[in-house]
Amino acid sequence: MEQLQKFVSNKFTLTLCFGGISALTAFTILRNKKGKNSQKKGKLYFHSVFRSNRCIWLLRELNALEDYELIDVDVWDKTSNESKSYTETVHPHTTVPALQYEDLTLLESGAICMHLAEKYHSLIPTDLGDLYNIMFYVCATLDEVQEKLFVQFFFNEKNGTEDKNEIEHATQKFNACAKYLVTRLRGKEYICGDKFSVADCVLGYNMWWASEMKEGILIQKYPELLSYLERLKSRPAFQQTWKSSKPVM
């Protein structure tokens, strides 16, 4: 009986040992496999000077551009095979940017920027409430206003179909945004404080965009915004990102 107990106890110990080793081996194999997959480059779909520049600029600021494959998609040519395949496999609206990993596709420039800052643990301000507010304000409110004006100035005015009421309404809204941003920048170098952050890559794009529309008519009367834009433009990562830009359409 004593012998049997000893045998069972030894067997139990052996089972535990081998079980433990097998589990550890399986865990290590799985971890290595996962490690290899996560080393696979993500794909950033972009088109020169568009909102994808927010993400490319940020990747440069994070020193992480090499971790991504940059794929230029001419989203304006909706009839090309490249464009059709992009709509089917990446972005249902055929717009840029999009960031694609094997198991995840991000479609919004603001979300991509937040994801990258979080992934590289950098350029995130300490006051997250302030960061979220600015990110959503720019991507939801300001983008919408600038998009409307962009369509009027760059497309409709050229073919004589501009809507003067729409231009006036959107300009008023832009002015309200600009005044709000001036108050938010007061006493600060950057939009979320004295340190450059992911929020500056997002808002900085809008400031550049406004400066390009109609010789900067919208932003000209806001010296605080112009000097903020100059601060951003002096950054090497900004300059490299805009270096290869084609003219705005």
Ligand SMILES: N[C@@H](CCC(=O)N[C@@H](CS)C(=O)NCC(=O)O)C(=O)O
């Ligand atoms: N809310 C989206 C907007 C994306 C967007 O509309 N991108 C523009 C370029 S800035 C585009 O691809 N336009 C092509 C089109 O509308 O056909 C984001 O921030 O990522």
